[in-house]
Amino acid sequence: MKTILELSMKSVTLAVVLTAGAALAGCSEINGVMNDLQTMTTSNLPEQGIAQPTNKNxxxxxxxxxxxxxWFENSCGFDPVFYTEGTKENQVQKRFDTFQESFMAKQYKTDGSYTAYVKPDYRSKLPANYREAVKNISVVEDSTGVHYYVDFNNATYRGYDLSRLELFYQPESDYVYDTLYFKNANFVDLKSVFKTTRDDLDELRGGEFDAKSRSVMCYLGL
Structure with a gap:
């Protein structure tokens, strides 16, 4: 969180008391200070498309x-429009592909196996518009597979606060999924926005909501 301006009411009150004795001559000076404060505040309002803060200070x-x-809300990316050049959906898909490639990597061993790791210079390679939203990226390997965790800092999805993104795959299998985790239970209000479609095998594809874990999961395997 970046603090642009924080006003101490005690400081403002003291300034008014000290200048009150200056009568009318001091009024213009006080007005000038208040105008400067107003300019500082309004000139730093969030840009369009960025959520407004609830903290007034x-x-x-x-x-x-x-x-x-x-792509989570558009049939988990299985809609053919995501692979059609020139579409807005295709641009989102490419942006996400670049995002993944910026930090996901493998260290191969002599026996052909590998260890997954996070690229040490990933932050400079993240898409610029989303760099500040990423707090940390880590990877965990367990008996089920490889989990990449992207922890967020002041990130939202359509205004609903996000906590992390999980990218999972099981080596040498088609068991793959990505999951968005939300901070608050009200994320279920987004359910009406999420679409579904049927793939080439007539399987229904779309985000799976889990109220208990406050998550939406996209199964990406075949």
């Missing part, structure tokens, strides 16, 4: 990730 910027992971 500070202006915090929240990055909405629809432009990065919007």
């Amino acid at each position: 500070a202006v915090s910027l929240k990055t909405d990730l629809v432009g990065l992971v919007g």
